[in-house]
Amino acid sequence: MNPNKALWEKGDFTRIAQSMRESGEALVADLGMTKGLKVLDLGCGDGTTALPAARLGADVLGVDIARNLVEAGNRRARELGLTNCRFQEGDATHLDGLKDRTFDLVMSIFGAMFAPKPFDVAREMVRVTRPGGRIVMGNWIPGDPTLVAQLLKISAAYSPTPPEGFVSPMTWGIEKDVIERFAAAGVPEGRIAFAQATYTFNFPGPPAEFVTVFRTYYGPTMNAFEAADKSGRVADLQRQLEDLFKAQNRSSRKDLTSIPATFLRVTVAL
């Protein structure tokens, strides 16, 4: 099986996404959704950004490589009575079945960054966006001191060495790499804007419980624990993650963990 698909179907990202809903809504509210705007949400998960976009009237297609997340997204859309939002399986590296110049807005919030072959991903996002349309990406930043960059760094340190030729998803958080990828897709640098922004994770429980959610449901952390188990380092990994989550927590309530995480917002005007 495609290892990229296997990684995201292994866990259940809906359990993490539940802590990201407020920030997803806030981000979408800032993207100028209008009735009938044709939106593609790439690497949409269970709809953290797709569903708020549809609630604001956009006509939304969510595409994700993980079958379980596509099913969860369609279920949530049905429960919310949103007929202008549907989810389907697809791969950001080759968006088969999606026609050229279709969407007014292609958004990908911590989604397409996890696909392999970043040059193919940039080319596909540009291909399906109409002239005059926009691409908006949210990408975690390598070396950033906040939660997700650190979590992925720690997880990678315990995981098996990636295969030859592997390109780290975190490179989507480096401006010069983003420029190079879109340049190869025919987009001049002047059409790309960068800004740092914040996503806040809100979890109804203490930090150590939030670590357990990642350990149980988040593919990259699950893999790290599996590898740590083989090398007898599970307790070290658990301690490192608990320290990280506690240090990053900004809530003083026992029943709430609230962790802001910095990301790179990329806007491409076509």
Ligand SMILES: C[S@@+](CC[C@H](N)C(=O)[O-])C[C@H]1O[C@@H](n2cnc3c(N)ncnc32)[C@H](O)[C@@H]1O
């Ligand atoms: C960190 S989650 C973010 C999900 C969602 N955008 C959100 O903000 O809740 C990454 C998502 O990217 C999806 N993904 C990873 N590789 C992909 C690919 N090649 N094509 C499409 N989706 C992909 C995963 O299945 C997962 O749903």
